[in-house]
Amino acid sequence: MSVQTTRLLVLGIVRLRQPTYGYEIEKELKSWNSDRWAGIARGSVYNQLKSLVRTGMLEFDSVSQTGKMPSKNLYRLTEKGDNEFFDLLHAILNNQQPQPLDMLPVLCFLPSLSKQEIIESCQRRITRITAFLNAFDNQMKQWFPDDSDTLYLQEIFWLEQEAFIAERRWLEDFLERVNAGRYHFSADGNTSRTTI
Structure with a gap:
């Protein structure tokens, strides 16, 4: 990082x-x-x-x-x-x-943020990850035509794809836990001066 x-x-x-x-x-x-x-x-x-x-x-x-x-x-x-x-x-x-x-550092400080901010941010992240995944196959065809000398580099992107699939699944599960009240967040929703 x-x-x-x-x-x-x-x-x-x-x-x-x-x-x-x-x-x-x-x-x-x-x-x-x-x-x-x-x-x-x-x-x-x-x-x-x-x-x-x-x-x-x-x-x-x-x-x-x-x-x-x-x-x-x-x-x-x-x-x-x-x-x-x-x-x-x-x-x-x-x-x-x-x-x-890249969400790992954020998770260390969840109580510093409001519940609503976490929910909205995670929903936006899911949307962005989904857009990436939806465009993935077409993007790969552009980057790596069948006659490419570097087809082996596809493995890097396939690993990234799998990481995003796993993260999207985790985000959905995480949001369920957040909405169920499992974690405590800043009570007032004002994240600019929240003390822990």
């Missing part, structure tokens, strides 16, 4: 745990297996923290030290960081060209 995904995850964890420090953020990401599905390397969390402080999205809350352990910088989200967190969430939710698995 991208630098934007790392940024979203770091901002989101700071938002959940503030004030917090780098090691705690790393532990949380590891507990979510984000190193596997988001490709977040150990050093990228600390690089992201530095970048977020430099751009005014995080601020130092305090410095903590326990015994002879090294001191820890505690971070807190700024208003600019909170806005960036929601902008990144909404960018994924409203992506015109969704990619398989």
Whole structure:
């Protein structure tokens, strides 16, 4: 996944745990297996923290030290960081060209969003995925005529097709669980300043 995904995850964890420090953020990401599905390397969390402080999205809350352990910088989200967190969430939710698995970071922060927003975003995503799947066979014929020297590359697209079929099925099941009240979302529907 991208630098934007790392940024979203770091901002989101700071938002959940503030004030917090780098090691705690790393532990949380590891507990979510984000190193596997988001490709977040150990050093990228600390690089992201530095970048977020430099751009005014995080601020130092305090410095903590326990015994002879090294001191820890505690971070807190700024208003600019909170806005960036929601902008990144909404960018994924409203992506015109969704990619398989790009919803994973959003799922980490479901309680930050309103139920209605999740429902509408997932319905739009299902529509976009369905449009992709409906156009898939014709698109493949254009990209890979029978005399193509690169027919083996079709496997990449067939894998993507299967991933979208699975995601569409999951989205439909997920919406059933959301509508059944299985999860808690921001109560007021105002996602711009919802605290968890």
